[in-house]
Amino acid sequence: MRLSITREVAIPDPVKLERLRRAPEFGPKILFFSGGSALKDACRELVAFSHNSIHIITPFDSGGSSAILRQAFAMPAVGDFRNRLMALADQSLTGNPEIYDLFAHRLDKKASAGELDLELKSLALGRHHLIRRVPDPMRKILRNHCRAFMGLMPAGFNLRGASVGNLVLTAGYLDSRRQFDTVIYLFSKLVGAQGVVRPVVNKNLHLAARLAGGEVVIGQHLLTGKEAPVLTQRIEKLWLTRDLSDPEPVTATVRPKIAQRIAEADLICYPIGSFYSSLVANLLPSGVGRAVAANPCPKVYVPNTGSDPELVGLSLTDQVRVLMGYLNADHDRIEPGRVLGFVLVDAKNGVYPGGLEALALRKLGVAVIDCPLVTKQSAPLLDPGLLAQALASLT
Template sequence: MQRIQITHHINVPDPVKVARYRTAPHLGPRVLFFSGGTALKTLSQELINYTHNSIHIITPFDSGGSSAEIRKNFSMLGVGDIRNRLMALADRSLKGNPQIFDLFAYRFPKDAEPADLRERLRKLIEGKDPLVTRIHDPMRKLIRSHLRFFSERMPDNFELRGASIGNLILTGGYFNYSRHIDPVIYLFSKLVEARGAVRPVINMDLNLAAELADGSVIPGQHNITGKEAAPLASPIKRLFLTRERDPREDGLPPEEVEPPMVRRKVSDLIKTAEIICYPMGSFYSSLIANLLPRGVGTAIAEAQCPKVYVPNLGNDPEMLGMGLFDAVRTLLFYLEKSCSQSIARDRLLNFVLIDTKRGKYPTPLHLEKIRRFGVEVLDVELVTEQSAPYLDPNKVIEHVLSLV
């Protein structure tokens, strides 16, 4: 097989190309996203109408919500964002498995008594709970088995209130497969008929930490996003990895760890992409976090495809003090940092997709400065009357896929 390069003009969006994708999504392009679990939920639900071959590299550093209790007790990666993306890509039609989707999406009530929740978990394991009885064998036995693996390792003081059943199932499978997460993701991708591949960028128990411009250091993804804790009072200076989730009792800053090497199977997956998208979402904890492992930038550079950044609209608490130009510059900095050697920028980022007529972006924009990086700015319709003030997921998909 011989690889050749052909240069040609394309339309953005390309209605013929988009129509072809919608007609045969099982033959759709391998579009790859670096993200967390929440921001791309709606887009991913729409994406399966265009392609069943998308690739989602997910940050495993979630340290809030249901994932926090699991990580605290089992010293493992966060599985909440993985579950969230699997659910977004799931086939909810009768051809899929809507009963499994309902089970994975269910959360235990936050106001229930602990003893009642443990009894509910026991009934789920025994196959006596309605959420499980509706599922056909052998899938029902697989789910019960993984819940049993979880239950057998669950500490007496484990907090089940608000727990996601899907997270508990993935955790049980994680132990069933000797702390390997990929076999569990593969199994449950098949159970819910997920129309795309989902992988964590690394399989390690690490956390994010942000050094702020005022010199303070904030550990824990949940303390950075401005959602579960107060918004940051000072701009983020840099993002790094640590083993600590919360501020230390002695007041010392968290200890920084050397970024691990990206997993070979993830690196190989990145190289197969037909287009790579750095999408909207929490800028540091969802996007930049995926670029911290060593070798991610190298794999991106080796992928012979376009690379496009779709910035956030509105206010992202993590982008305090940053304009659009600052975001592009920061993205390029972390991409270059994760390369094993000096790489030309045009192998890391080619396009920025924006809608300045209908969208509100963090200022200053400095579009000419962005272009001086060798990055082409595509100012197109991404916000519709129905979606305003947010990005229209179908418009984003159609523009991104037209670049393939």
């Protein structure tokens, strides 16, 4: 027999938060569909309440140093995984602050190829000041990965601006026969990650979008407004493609192990971040929507309060419709509320495109949860601590 029990919760709930703070190792499994760095600080706050959060990350980044690695090795992007692993890292472990500094280090964009090769060699030999600070055995593991990357690096590879963390993860990925989960598991243990990080798919795919005017744009880097002009037309459709030169759609299916992670979640969160390239991108693989609908836990959308170039032409209500559309793509008979039940906002201090249309949202089967999320210090963005407290209270 299965029963559905409704209960009232306070947000934030100081009693629950104190209980979770005393034993975060037994904390709730809050699952995030995300990518990028927008959620990084909130994740650092969340570990105070739970060491069991689940982070399903997009591997479709096609900009910056990730693009160079992807082109050279025909692989998924690793940068967002590095960011999330370090956000969840146990900062009390000896050597973790030093690993964080090493992983965040970027090689000089203005250095010559010879100088860059020498710096990478100094990392592999353990002479670089950043790797000397890392205690053994972690130092040996990182040195070995730097050395492995040197051996794998094709002639003429551009190291300018490369993230050391990305190089290390790439070496681990290639050394583990391109098993993404294996290298993420290894480095999760290395840094004592207080949460689970997994790619939504382990494939070398890219994003493609059709704009309102009919133009097709291929590549995540052309959507975010960071490496290309900001979009002036709304995105009408997003899909996966195999190559940056070919918009032909391809089908990806969520892996059973990821579907199982979704099934285990105590709360599913569609969080802040780039709306299409970080959030919707995670929902594209076939089976994600079905897995979400099958889990009776609460599902909450946390919309952006800052500027997101990918949201041009979209009100908050439009965003909810888009999310539900992609989540229901697997099955058009999924009941409203099975894939999204709540929108978490700060009506007083948050700024939302088109305002808060509570009635329109209710007609979509979505309730508005209004609580303090923005402070004077964080405005116009959400305060990471308040967001973590609100999500933990909802479980």
